[in-house]
Amino acid sequence: xxxxxxxxxxxxxxxxxxxxxxxxxxxxxxxxxxxxxxxxxxxxxxxxxxxxxxxxxxxxxxxxxxxxxxxxxxxxxxxxxxxxxxxxxxxxxxxxxxxxxxxxxxxxxxxxxxxxxxxxxxxxxxxxxxxxxxxxxxxxxxxxxxxxxxxxxxxxxxxxxxxxxxxxxxxxxxxxxxxxxxxxxxxxxxxxxxxxxxxxxxxxxxxxxxxxxxxxxxxxxxxxxxxxxxxxxxxxxxxxxxxxxxxxxxxxxxxxxxxxxxxxxxxxxxxxxxxxxxxxxxxxxxxxxxxxxxxxxxxxx
Amino acid sequence: xxxxxxxxxxxxxxxxxxxxxxxxxxxxxxxxxxxxxxxxxxxxxxxxxxxxxxxxxxxxxxxxxxxxxxxxxxxxxxxxxxxxxxxxxxxxxxxxxxxxxxxxxxxxxxxxxxxxxxxxxxxxxxxxxxxxxxxxxxxxxxxxxxxxxxxxxxxxxxxxxxxxxxxxxxxxxxxxxxxxxxxxxxxxxxxxxxxxxxxxxxxxxxxxxxxxxxxxxxxxxxxxxxxxxxxxxxxxxxxxxxxxxxxxxxxxxxxxxxxxxxxxxxxxxxxxxxxxxxxxxxxxxxxxxxxxxxxxxxxxx
Numbered sequence: 190x191x192x193x194x195x196x197x198x199x200x201x202x203x204x205x206x207x208x209x210x211x212x213x214x215x216x217x218x219x220x221x222x223x224x225x226x227x228x229x230x231x232x233x234x235x236x237x238x239x240x241x242x243x244x245x246x247x248x249x250x251x252x253x254x255x256x257x258x259x260x261x262x263x264x265x266x267x268x269x270x271x272x273x274x275x276x277x278x279x280x281x282x283x284x285x286x287x288x289x290x291x292x293x294x295x296x297x298x299x300x301x302x303x304x305x306x307x308x309x310x311x312x313x314x315x316x317x318x319x320x321x322x323x324x325x326x327x328x329x330x331x332x333x334x335x336x337x338x339x340x341x342x343x344x345x346x347x348x349x350x351x352x353x354x355x356x357x358x359x360x361x362x363x364x365x366x367x368x369x370x371x372x373x374x375x376x377x378x379x380x381x382x383x384x385x386x387x388x389x390x391x392x393x394x395x396x397x398x399x400x401x402x403x404x405x406x407x408x409x410x411x412x413x414x415x416x417x418x419x420x421x422x423x424x425x426x427x428x429x430x431x432x433x434x435x436x437x438x439x440x441x442x443x444x445x446x447x448x449x450x451x452x453x454x455x456x457x458x459x460x461x462x463x464x465x466x467x468x469x470x471x472x473x474x475x476x477x478x479x480x481x482x483x484x485x486x487x488x489x490x
Numbered sequence: 491x492x493x494x495x496x497x498x499x500x501x502x503x504x505x506x507x508x509x510x511x512x513x514x515x516x517x518x519x520x521x522x523x524x525x526x527x528x529x530x531x532x533x534x535x536x537x538x539x540x541x542x543x544x545x546x547x548x549x550x551x552x553x554x555x556x557x558x559x560x561x562x563x564x565x566x567x568x569x570x571x572x573x574x575x576x577x578x579x580x581x582x583x584x585x586x587x588x589x590x591x592x593x594x595x596x597x598x599x600x601x602x603x604x605x606x607x608x609x610x611x612x613x614x615x616x617x618x619x620x621x622x623x624x625x626x627x628x629x630x631x632x633x634x635x636x637x638x639x640x641x642x643x644x645x646x647x648x649x650x651x652x653x654x655x656x657x658x659x660x661x662x663x664x665x666x667x668x669x670x671x672x673x674x675x676x677x678x679x680x681x682x683x684x685x686x687x688x689x690x691x692x693x694x695x696x697x698x699x700x701x702x703x704x705x706x707x708x709x710x711x712x713x714x715x716x717x718x719x720x721x722x723x724x725x726x727x728x729x730x731x732x733x734x735x736x737x738x739x740x741x742x743x744x745x746x747x748x749x750x751x752x753x754x755x756x757x758x759x760x761x762x763x764x765x766x767x768x769x770x771x772x773x774x775x776x777x778x779x780x781x782x783x784x785x786x787x788x789x790x791x
Contacts, residue, residue, distance in 0.1 A: 251552070251582040254737040281552040282583050284732055309715050318753075325758025329750075337707050339715065346710065348703050380758065391757075396697020401759065402649050403704060406638050409647065413750055414610050414640065414734040416741035431585055433715040436555040440717035449630075449714055452619075456692075457626020457681065458702065 191477045193222050194468035200230070200480075203487040204264060209243065212267035216298035221476050222466040227358060228294040230476075233483040235291050236261050243268035250276065251283050254415065258289025258422035265290060266426060270299045273428050274306045282431035286415030289422040290314070296336035297349040297463035299428065304338035304345055308430040312336045313407035315417055316424045320353045321391035323401035326380025328391040331424070332356055333407035338463065339433065340446045347463025352404030354395040360386050492778045494523050495769035501531070501781075504788040505565060510544065513568035517599035522777050523767040528659060529595040531777075534784040536592050537562050544569035551577065552584050555716070559590025559723035566591060567727060571600045574729050575607045583732035587716030590723040591615070597637035598650040598764035600729065605639035605646055609731045613637045614708035616718055617725045621654045622692035624702035627681025629692040632725070633657055634708035639764065640734065641747045648764025653705030655696040661687050 196218045197211070204210035221229035241259035253272075257265040269285045276283035296312045303310025316331030336349040355374040363370050363386035370384045377383045378390040394400035410427045412418030417425015433442045454460050472480075497519045498512065505511035522530035542560035554573075558566040570586045577584035597613045604611025617632030637650040656675040664671050664687035671685045678684040679691040695701035711728045713719030718726015734743045755761050773781075 252732055252736050254739065254741060280581075282585050282730075284583050286737075309710070322754055322757055322759025324760060325754075327757035329753045329757040329759060337710065339710060346706075348707060350700060350703050352700075396700040399651060399653075399697040399704060400700045402651050402762070403700060405647075405754070405759075405762075406649060408750060409610070409638065409640060409747075413743050413746045414732070414741075416737075416743060416746060418746050418750060429583075431553055431715070435553050436587075436717075438555065440555060440715075442714050442717060445714045445717060445719050446710075449709060449719060452630045453623050453626075453706070456623055456628035456630040458623020458630060458706075459625060461703070461706075 190474055191472050191480065192468065193218055193466055193470045193472065196472060196476075196480060197468075199484060203484050204261075207268075209264055209268035209271055212270060212298070212302055213263040216267065216294050217263055218472070219298055219464075219466050220294050222470050222472055223464045225295070230480055230483055232263055232292050232294055233487070236483075236487060238487075240264075251280050252286075253284075254286045254288070256289050257287045258420070262291040262293040262423065266293045266299055266428075269428055270302050270310075273310075273430050274303055274308060277303075277308050277430040277432055278306070281435045282429075284427060284429040286411070286417070287426040287428070288415060288417035288420050288424075290417070290426045291423045293426070295349060296334050297338070297347050300336045300338035300349070301345075301347050301463055301465065303428075303430045304340055304347065307432070307434060309339040309433050310337065311429045312427060313411050314424050314426045315408050315412040319357045319392050320394055320404060321376060321380075322405070323394050323398045326376050326378065326391060330404045330408045330412075332392070333404040333411075335403060335407050336463075340443070344443070344447045344450050346446070346450070346461060347465075348461050349463050350395075350403075352394055352400050352407065353392040355392055357392070360389050360392070491775055492773050492781065493769065494519055494767055494771045494773065497773060497777075497781060498769075500785060504785050505562075510565055510569035510572055513571060513599070513603055514564040517568065517595050518564055519773070520599055520765075520767050521595050523771050523773055524765045526596070527777075531781055531784055533564055533593050533595055534788070537784075537788060539788075541565075552581050553587075554585075555587045555589070557590050558588045559721070563592040563594040563724065567594045567600055567729075570729055571603050571611075574611075574731050575604055575609060578604075578609050578731040578733055579607070582736045583730075585728060585730040587712070587718070588727040588729070589716055589718035589725075590721050591718070591727045592724045594727070596650060597635050598639070598648050601637045601639035601650070602646075602648055602764055602766065604729075604731045605641060605648065608733065608735060610640040610734050611638065612730045613728060614712050615725050615727045616709050616713040620658045620693050621695055621705060622677060622681075623706070624695050624699045627677050627679065627692060631705045631709045631713075633693070634705040634712075636704060636708050637764075641744065645744070645748045645751050647747070647751070647762060648766075649762050650764050651696075651704075653695055653701050653708065654693045656693055658693070661690050661693070
């Protein structure tokens, strides 16, 4: 057993001890603590001592593009997040487009960092084609998560939603286990709904047309404007932030956020928090064993 | 009968003849030509000769906030769009938050203008609470459209989608006509699905959770960061653009856009074009009569 806080400290040191290392370590450990091990320290399988250092922006630009194919992806996304926060504080608004990004985990921890810096943070990631457009039968885009975060404390909101309601890993698991796929999430090669994992040719967009278009928005941002689409070395990712406190007058956005949260929850809605965990949360022995194995490999480079 | 081109010219002159007047006129006439008269020249009911001139940004800022409550809204949104294009060309990325915006029509023509300027344009508008959060029964946010446009010619994409699949006008019409409301779009005061217009207490988000969260994203941007929420003088609107050609290297985004369009339509998807109309399109006599009445009032100020 190991506490989240201690795991983050140890992994952060193994990743070099920088602020980006701490953010990356925190993002990975948190995913395991949330019961999402596919987005957690499993990403360390991709770590090599030979990975390039993440290029640091000397003078932060308003918009920049970065090829991350030679970097350890969680560290590259964390480093870009920190650079983006600095550029946004100076310029009011900024964006970074990454491409060649291998597995980096969840978007939520990175946009949360931007919210904690007093900014509105947005991010999206495209990926290999598994999801069909609405009305179609062939996979064209990835599960393309989109995330947005703003605010502090109890009012902080962290949206992190994928454009399909299942992943290809779910389909693979169903195939392995011989269990049916949930209805309404996948189609066969003819575009017919199927619950048989072996017949799945494409996932369906979440919520039909609106999920399809949200996935297209992420593909246009991260895949087209960010040039990540079709790169065999990894995904396209965009990060965008602006400073809601940059108005010359007082807009009272914090009060408006608190009032919206109250209206939203009072109206029966769920206020999304992006699944943070407390530093004292304890991870189990299975995690501790896997964690120790990763660190042993990293520390004997 | 009147051609779109001639109607735009005449309305543009009546609105002052500026570039913003032309964009506003074009947006309104186009809506009528598309068979969406509620977003068309009906907006001219709000026009008064006493409306304030839209404040012009002397030096375009990266992020700016603007109270439009004393302006004619279509002209304010058009003017902000032109200012945003100029700021984005200079700075790489920029955003404008408007509040106190009365009816201005559709978002598509404004983000299309940004795409035609070589930029990626995004926009969203919040409004009076008609839509319940997913799982809820009380109205908290507006129908909150979101739009994104990029590219040129046949490849140009214009997404313009509302977060609910009906509007309160649809409900009012059903009440007046005594016709049922479509299933799955509205709930009564107890949160039960209803098709009886008189019982409708809230609209439902399009596609469930994902539409609800997209509506929340627009509310956070236009209502909270843009400070438009709850302003009795009008809506909150955000406009955001960046220059995909600002990369130091050549990213080939135009080629990637063409390839994505080909994959998307080849996979059975619909490539959204935002409903533009040709200048030679002819508007009918009913439009011509309403149009002449508006112009007569405007030109005798």
